[in-house]
Amino acid sequence: MTQIRKTIAQGRLAAVAAVLMGLALFSLCGPIGLQAAESTAMRTVAITFDDLPHVNAADPEAPVPPTSDAVQQVNRDILAALKAHATPATGFVVEKRVEQLGPLGKDMLKDWINAGLDLGNHTYSHADSNGLDVNAIEKEIIDGERSIGSFLFAATVSKPRFLRFPYNHVGNTPEKQQAIAELAAKHGYTLAASTIDTSDYLFDRAYEKALAAEDTAKAGRIVAAYLEHTREQIAYYANLNHQVLGYEPPAIMLLHVNSLNAATLDRILILFEEAGYRFTTLETAQADPAYQQPLTVATKFGPMWGYRWARQYDVKVNGSAEKEPPEWVVQYGR
Ligand SMILES: [Zn+2]
Incomplete structure (x- = not known):
């Protein structure tokens, strides 16, 4: 050393x-x-994707994705960009959406495993745990691992190791936060953290709308705005974490499996490379001491871990310094 x-x-x-x-x-x-x-x-960063096999931010509750081909292409593009940058990643699966896709859903999960990537549990139905009691949360966890459990077993990992709740809601009261931590442990999971948020769903909502309108110029401007915002957010959260902890722990990037990220992942990974990051697994990232301490401050919101640490360790931070996505993007996506 x-x-x-x-x-x-x-x-x-x-x-x-x-x-x-x-x-x-x-x-x-x-x-x-x-x-x-x-x-x-x-610097290191673990790349994570929520809402496998696919989410369309313009219509997240749509029971059936636009077309199976489109969903498959989104996944292929993401896997290709990860491969090109030799980047490990963890995909958090919504089991109900896998079932809705039929055999294709499982095939897509196989593609992730065959690419050497990891899968985690993002609950069965993507329900908001703030509105569920403990029994219902446990059912969401158990039902959420039906597909990924067998796939990971076949890939010699005994069961999925990471669990991430929708909206990053991990207990809106101290009691529920404690109960969720105990449930995760009981079922052999580590709760996945996330430290960089780009509000990618807001950009995707606008992007999907521009694509549907066949407005390629608008779609191009949305992509440019998204990449610029992502560059700024990577730097913002690095500073935030450093301010709170006194060093930069491994970062954990939160993305969604959507058309926008399929189109931009290659450039997002380049942004990390340009900022001096090496890519690492979620497991390695969360082995850092920063992630070993249980969360103690409950919130009904889903803030990034930098803000959670700030409250937990009583470090004053100025959250209003964080930039929001451009208003024109948000308005257009509405
Ligand atoms: Zn989600």
């Missing part, structure tokens, strides 16, 4: 220990200042 790596590793442990003990981070400014410059070369 080089001296620089040692310094970073020690700094990380010190930073996390300081946070846990509720100490102010000021005393660590020296080593952390150095670390910030060094850690840029050490």
